[in-house]
Amino acid sequence: MIDCCTCCGSDRKAPVSYKNSFPKKLLVAVSVVIVLAMCVTPADARSVEHRRRHQRRPDTMAELTKDTMKRPKNSSTEQYKNATRKIKHKLRNTKRFFDQDRRRLNETKEYRDGMPVWLPAVNFVDIHFHDYRTPRKAGKSITERKFAYLMPKLHKTLKEYQVIFKRLQNVQLNTSDESFNSYVAVRKHLLSNSLAKLYSTIAEIQENMVAVKMPIPHFDESRMKLETLKTKVDATQCLKNDYIAFRGYGNLLNNWYYEFRCPLNKKSDKKCAGFHAKMKEKLGNKRYKNRNNVSITS
Incomplete structure (x- = not known):
């Protein structure tokens, strides 16, 4: 039997029912959404989330964060730091040059020490353990x-040795020993x-004191006990005085240098x-002596 459609020779196709099929327009819309979602990268997603969080953050918190990150330096404190750094470097060089010259002097003659009254006494234990946290002045x-x-203490101790060295420089020796003359030349x-x-060094200290508007302390030479530091001496006394003064000055520079370098x-x-x-050991010895003095006097 021949199909009736073939017999009729008609080009018409049988109608298709869309009753239970997926709508064409909705299919296109879903495809577009999927393509757009695939184009959005994770980085873009993170940046979007970051912007949302930033928008939710209060403006006052944002300003506080910026102020904390870009806090300006205290110009006054920086000025004091720079002044201290300059003086510390000057003190280091002063110590280095003196050690070199004293080494040459030590190679010329051996001599022994003593502790005369004219030698300046500096309490480095109190200086080292001084409490700077106690506010002496508000806002400092x-x-x-x-x-x-x-700085006033450093200035005073250096001025004291300046006076002593001038006095040693003007010593009149009562000797004609040729072997001692080589020592005298190195000593000079x-x-x-x-x-x-x-x-x-003293000029550097004074200059930086002026820079931070700090008054230069008055130095009273008359308070030094120089009566026993005679200017007319023999070779033995000259050697002894030199050794005491140079050793004391070397220890002074060394202690001051480490005081600045080692808080x-x-x-x-x-x-x-x-x-x-x-x-710390000297502090312990000092406290022990003070306790013994109290027990003796009580």
Whole structure:
């Protein structure tokens, strides 16, 4: 039997029913959404989320974060830090040059020490353990309080040795020993160099005091006990006085240098640890002596 459609020769197709099929327009819309979702990268998604969080954050918190990150430096504190740094470097060079010259002097003659009254006494234990956290003046930083406490003391001790070295430079020797003359020549060189470096270091201290508007302390030479430091001496007394003065000055420069280099909170450095230990031992000895003095007098 021949199909009726073939017999009729008609091109018409049987109608398709869309009753249970997926709508064409809705299919296109879903495809477009899927394509757009695939184009959005994770980075874009994160940036969108970041913007949302930023929009939710209050403006006051954003300003606070910026102020914290870009907090300006205290110009006054920086000025004191720069002044202290310059003086510390000057003190280091003064110590280095003196050690070199004293080494030459030590090679010329052996001599022994003593503790006369004209030798300046500096209490480095009290200086090292001074409490800078106690506010002496309102609004002053620790750097400013430390500068104000240390610089007058440093200035005074250097001025004292300046006076002593001038006096040693004017010594009149009662000797004609030729072997001693070589010592005298090296001694003269050491005193001249030491005085030149002292002038320079003291000038540096005064200059930086003026820079931070701090008054230069008055130095009273008459308070020094120089009566026993005679200017007319023999070779033996000259050697003894020189050794005492040079050893005291070397210890002074060394202690001041480490006082600036090694504050109490810096203990990782090996040399600083040794300096702290030495000061702590002296502090213990001082307290022990004070307790004994109290028990004796009571």
